[in-house]
Every structure is written in structure tokens, then in C-alpha cells.
Amino acid sequence: MSERMANTIPALLLRAAEDHAGRVAIEDGAVRIDYRDLPARALAVTRALMAAGIAHGDRVAIWAPNCHEWVLAALGVHCAGAVMVPINTRMKGAEAADVIGRSGARVLFVVGEFLGADYPAMLAPLRPDSLDRVVVLPDGTARGLRDGECAWAEFLASGAAVSEADALERARAVCPEDLSDLMFTSGTTGKPKGVMSTHGACVRAFSEYVRVIGLVAGDRYLIVNPFFHAFGYKAGWLTCLIGGATILPHPVFDAEVVFRRIEADRITVLPGPPTLYLSMLAHPRLAETDVTSLRIAVTGAATIPPVLVERMRRELGFSVVTTAYGLTECGGLATICDPTDDAETVAGTSGRAIPGTEVRIVDGDNRPLAAGEAGEICLRGFHVMKGYFGDAKATAETIDAEGWLHTGDVGTLDARGYLRITDRLKDMFIVGGFNCYPAEIEAALTEHPAIAQVAVIGLPDERMGEVGCACVVLRPGRQLDEAGLIAWSRERMANYKVPRFVRFLPALPVNASNKVMKNELRALAGAM
Incomplete structure (x- = not known):
């Protein structure tokens, strides 16, 4: 089943199974899934989706916290040639219904209960007509099924009518230009917009990410960043598949619980926003907790003081600390610092453009500015979105005639080509x-x-x-x-x-x- 050119997510899955057989791909509580078994587990979802009539290009949504079923569902959607629509777990019923309805999602994978909320119940009175099936993931509660809901195990069993060979054929038919996901990101117009990204762009960008941060086979990645976000999905479990690391999903950040997991599970990779590391450094049990396994930290979303980078290296033991910049409209990654950069550079900039990406700063008339001059950050490259789903007007307002994505962020480029975020054109x-x-x-x-x-x-x-x-x-x-x-x-x-x-x-x-x-x-x- 080897696919040497892993330029789609299904091809990446098949190659990883061959290259990393014998390694644990996903570790979630008592669940251990070997890389060699991962394709069959994902294709079981594909088979059920095919049995449900899901065709190439159909949309399938996932509304759940980080867990192994999330990854299996997503890979199953990808292998079916369908388009995954991740939904923020913090959304209420009306917000989720809006995303499901406007994306036209036909199947929804949803957690039963999470943080005291019944997710299917929140959606039920607002369920869009386009939604054919609601599949409730196992969540360790005694919650029963209601009308119109299907259990995860029951859904997988329905795939018996489709052979694994047929599902594999569907997976191999996926092309790099096909849409992989439709991630909804809010906009200044007040309505979330669906960003269309492709398989080829995802795999190419995050293969470079793996190279820069130095992720290696056998690394153990505690993914605290939510899977519905590019940081937890593309820079998270997808990155693990590219590098052969173990995915350890973590549903809710709690400093003490994360500390225990670092020590007990020998975590080596722990990306997150600056607030994650600040919480860890401030935790009273830090001095008595063994965090010596930690090796790689990646942060972003805000400028951080150089002293934080130094403390992360000194007190948390990270040998690799880097920062990156991206937005959903460019697949989540545009620039990244080299881990060998000094603390001032890592803290004060978001690094340089990844290969295949151009960054420029423009004034209000869309004219390029010189190094050091502040203006709007614009991006151009292979990973810029195909557009906003069903919204040609918003797409034209964001991507100009020359293919430059106007981010709405304000920044500067220094003489080295390092990007510094200084402000936002938009009110975000x-x-x-x-x-x-x-x-x-x-x-x-x-x-x-x-x-x-x-x-x-x-x-x-x-x-x-x-x-x-x-x-x-x-x-x-x-x-x-x-x-x-x-x-x-x-x-x-x-x-x-x-x-x-x-x-x-x-x-x-x-x-x-x-x-x-x-x-x-x-x-x-x-x-x-």
C-alpha cells in the first residue's frame, strides 16, 4: 500500500503505515493504535461514509474535543474524498447549526457530553435539513441515544456493506488539488466564513514545519491545541503523521494535569500559545515535576518577551523554542523562526517565509513598502486558500488580482526577511x-x-x-x-x-x- 509521493493526506497515511509500522500512532488513555493498523481503522470510517452515500466533495463535520476518534473520523473523511468541516467545541447550538447549514454538511460526528454540555441536544432544535446523519462518539458517559442519532460503533458496523478494497480505491483517487477541509473563521462582517484548503498544500507546508522544528519518528506529541484549529490539526496530528511521532490527544488544558502527563507519558513535543507556557512556569509544582523529556516548543498568536523564551529553555528544558505565523486563509503556516535564532528574534518576530511563500508589506494603495516600514502583511504562495466557500465577493476582497492574500494584520519585514507583527488593520x-x-x-x-x-x-x-x-x-x-x-x-x-x-x-x-x-x-x- 506504499505511496511514495505523499502529496495527499490519504497518501501520507498509507506511507506512514509502511514507514513507521511498529510505532504507536495514537495513544489515548488505554487506546493504542499502531501505525500499521491506522489505515484499516481510518478506512472503516470511509467504508461507513461510502455506505451512507457520501461522495467525493461532500462535506462532513466534526464537533468534538481532542480524542482518537476525532483523528480516525477526519482520516476517514479524507480517504472518502470528502471535505472535513471542523467545528469549534466552544460554539453553542445556533453557531454550530449555522456552520453545518452553510457548509451543507451531510454527516456530523459529535461528542455526546463535554464539559457538562449535551452537544447533540444543543443542536437538535436547530438541526439543518442538509444533515442526514448525526454520529455520536463514545465519551464515557451513560448518555443514551435520541431519535436521529447513531452510535459510533453502529455507524462503523454499517460500513460492512463496502469492501476495504473499494474504500482504498476511493482514497487513492484523491488528488493534491482536491479540498481537504473547510475551516470556518469569523470575519469582520460578523458571519464565519468557510476557508477552502487543499490536500497538497497541507502536506507540503507541514512537511516543511516538521523539518524546521526537528520532529523525528518516536517523538511524543501532547496535543493541547484543539483539533478544530489549524494549530491542533495541521500543526498537530497531521504533523505527527508526517514525522512518525505519537499523537497524544488532550481535551482541556489544565496546568497540573498537563504536568502529570509530561512526566508520566514522557512528552517530548508541546506546542501552544504563550499562555500555556506562562501557566506552566507559574505552577507551584513545577520544581518537583520531571519535565526533562520536553524538547520542542512552538508558540505564536502574540509577541512574547525574550525572557519567556529564555525561561522556557532554562526552566522547562526545551532545546527547541520557536515562533510561527499563519492564519486559516493560508492553511495555518506562512513564516517560522529557525530554532537556532536568538531569544530576541524568536520572541520579537514570527520568522521568515517558508519555501514557496512570499511575504510583502503594502501601504493603503497596495504598494510594496521598504524594509522596516509598517503596513499590511500580504502573502502569496501554494498554500493560500482556494477562497471562501460560497462567497466570491469576500474572496475577491481578500485575494487580489495578483494572488496576494491580504491578511488584515499590520507588520514590518526587516532586512533579513523576518516578519514582525505590530498591529491589526481589522479590529480582531x-x-x-x-x-x-x-x-x-x-x-x-x-x-x-x-x-x-x-x-x-x-x-x-x-x-x-x-x-x-x-x-x-x-x-x-x-x-x-x-x-x-x-x-x-x-x-x-x-x-x-x-x-x-x-x-x-x-x-x-x-x-x-x-x-x-x-x-x-x-x-x-x-x-x-
């Missing part, structure tokens, strides 16, 4: 590694009956990097307090989108065009 802010888009949050908050106007901004936070602050103008005669609005928000949106602070104002500051002046608002809110 980042909470613990998750992108937050004010327009989307504002649209949800304006549904509150007491709110006349609202503007959301990001405020600095030592632990999370930034947190949301809602600046609210109340309707005449209405009353609302901070705790009440935060509680209302928690019931309606993902936790990272929920404002941590609320400021009540008599009016929002606006310019002559009646646009809210968010810089002035940040200064005002920060001083209150």
Missing part, C-alpha cells in the same frame, strides 16, 4: 490563542433587549494576552449590569467570545462618518 483581538472578531460579538450583543448600541474592543490581559470589553449604551429606561450581560452572553456564544468587562457609556465616540473610534474607546475603557 486574540483571547488565549482564539481569534475574536468584534463585529460578530457585537451582532450577538445587540440582540439584548436593554442594549441600544455596543462596541467591542480588546484590552490587554497578563494571562490571556487580550480579553474582550463591551462598551454599551443602554436603551432609555432599561437597566443592565456587568454580571447580567456576561451571564447572558455565556448562554449564547463561545466562552472566548464572551466579554470579560462591560463599560456603560452615555454615547460611543464617533468620527465625522459616524464610525466608532475604537482607539479612543480603548483609551476610555482602559481608564475606567
Whole structure:
């Protein structure tokens, strides 16, 4: 079954099975799956999808925390030639239903219960008509199945009607130009947009990532970053398949639990946002915990102080500490620091462009700027998205006629070609590694009956990097307090989108065009 040219995810899976047979591919609690057995496990999902009528190009969604079934489901979708649609586990029912409906997903793999929430129940009253089947993953609870739901084991058993040979034929028919995933990322218009990425781009970009960070066969990668995000999916378990490392899924970050796993499971690779390492360094049990197995750390999402890089090397024992930059629209990776770079470079920049990628800085008229001049970061290369699903207008607004992806981020390139992120053209802010888009949050908050106007901004936070602050103008005669609005928000949106602070104002500051002046608002809110 060898496929020497691994330029699709199915081909990568088949090659890894041959090259790394005898090594553990996935270790999840008591579950151990050998690389040699991984294709058959993935193809079992493919067979069930084929039996359910899933054809090449159909969309299949996954709404679950990190677990081995997530990886098997995703690989099964890829081998079926279908397009995987990951859904953020922090989304509420309405948010997930919107993604499922607009993607046209026909099958959903979903966790039963997670963090006290019943995910199928949240979706049930809003279930889109396009969704033919809901497959509930085993989750260790006594939760029973409801009407319209199918158990994971039952779903796999239904694939007996399709031979493994037919499933393998389908997997080998997948081409590098075929869509691998449709990852929804929020935008300034307030609605998440589906980013179309291809197999060839994913494998090529993250093969380079494996080379740069020095991942080797036998490494043990604790994946704390969620699989629904490019950091946990492409820079996570897909990276493990490329390098022959062991995937150790971790569903929820907790410093003490992660510490125990590092020691007990001899973790060697632990990427994450800066907040992960800051939490570890601040943990009272750090001095008594054996973290000597740690070797590779990759971070991003925010500029970090050089002292953090030095402490990660000195106190956590990482020999490789690097930073990278990417966004969903470019597959998650565009630039990366070399691990041999000094602490100032790793902390203060996001590295240089990976091979096959161009980076340039432009002014407001789309003219390239010289080294050191700040402007919008633009990317061009093999990994730029095919576009936004079903949204030609938004695609044209983001990718120009010359193929440059306009990121909306502001930065500089130095004489060495290293990228430094300095600001954002858009109002996006980042909470613990998750992108937050004010327009989307504002649209949800304006549904509150007491709110006349609202503007959301990001405020600095030592632990999370930034947190949301809602600046609210109340309707005449209405009353609302901070705790009440935060509680209302928690019931309606993902936790990272929920404002941590609320400021009540008599009016929002606006310019002559009646646009809210968010810089002035940040200064005002920060001083209150």
C-alpha cells in the first residue's frame, strides 16, 4: 500500500503505515493504535461514509474535543474524498447549526457530553435539513441515544456493506488539488466564513514545519491545541503523521494535569500559545515535576518577551523554542523562526517565509513598502486558500488580482526577511490563542433587549494576552449590569467570545462618518 509521493493526506497515511509500522500512532488513555493498523481503522470510517452515500466533495463535520476518534473520523473523511468541516467545541447550538447549514454538511460526528454540555441536544432544535446523519462518539458517559442519532460503533458496523478494497480505491483517487477541509473563521462582517484548503498544500507546508522544528519518528506529541484549529490539526496530528511521532490527544488544558502527563507519558513535543507556557512556569509544582523529556516548543498568536523564551529553555528544558505565523486563509503556516535564532528574534518576530511563500508589506494603495516600514502583511504562495466557500465577493476582497492574500494584520519585514507583527488593520483581538472578531460579538450583543448600541474592543490581559470589553449604551429606561450581560452572553456564544468587562457609556465616540473610534474607546475603557 506504499505511496511514495505523499502529496495527499490519504497518501501520507498509507506511507506512514509502511514507514513507521511498529510505532504507536495514537495513544489515548488505554487506546493504542499502531501505525500499521491506522489505515484499516481510518478506512472503516470511509467504508461507513461510502455506505451512507457520501461522495467525493461532500462535506462532513466534526464537533468534538481532542480524542482518537476525532483523528480516525477526519482520516476517514479524507480517504472518502470528502471535505472535513471542523467545528469549534466552544460554539453553542445556533453557531454550530449555522456552520453545518452553510457548509451543507451531510454527516456530523459529535461528542455526546463535554464539559457538562449535551452537544447533540444543543443542536437538535436547530438541526439543518442538509444533515442526514448525526454520529455520536463514545465519551464515557451513560448518555443514551435520541431519535436521529447513531452510535459510533453502529455507524462503523454499517460500513460492512463496502469492501476495504473499494474504500482504498476511493482514497487513492484523491488528488493534491482536491479540498481537504473547510475551516470556518469569523470575519469582520460578523458571519464565519468557510476557508477552502487543499490536500497538497497541507502536506507540503507541514512537511516543511516538521523539518524546521526537528520532529523525528518516536517523538511524543501532547496535543493541547484543539483539533478544530489549524494549530491542533495541521500543526498537530497531521504533523505527527508526517514525522512518525505519537499523537497524544488532550481535551482541556489544565496546568497540573498537563504536568502529570509530561512526566508520566514522557512528552517530548508541546506546542501552544504563550499562555500555556506562562501557566506552566507559574505552577507551584513545577520544581518537583520531571519535565526533562520536553524538547520542542512552538508558540505564536502574540509577541512574547525574550525572557519567556529564555525561561522556557532554562526552566522547562526545551532545546527547541520557536515562533510561527499563519492564519486559516493560508492553511495555518506562512513564516517560522529557525530554532537556532536568538531569544530576541524568536520572541520579537514570527520568522521568515517558508519555501514557496512570499511575504510583502503594502501601504493603503497596495504598494510594496521598504524594509522596516509598517503596513499590511500580504502573502502569496501554494498554500493560500482556494477562497471562501460560497462567497466570491469576500474572496475577491481578500485575494487580489495578483494572488496576494491580504491578511488584515499590520507588520514590518526587516532586512533579513523576518516578519514582525505590530498591529491589526481589522479590529480582531486574540483571547488565549482564539481569534475574536468584534463585529460578530457585537451582532450577538445587540440582540439584548436593554442594549441600544455596543462596541467591542480588546484590552490587554497578563494571562490571556487580550480579553474582550463591551462598551454599551443602554436603551432609555432599561437597566443592565456587568454580571447580567456576561451571564447572558455565556448562554449564547463561545466562552472566548464572551466579554470579560462591560463599560456603560452615555454615547460611543464617533468620527465625522459616524464610525466608532475604537482607539479612543480603548483609551476610555482602559481608564475606567
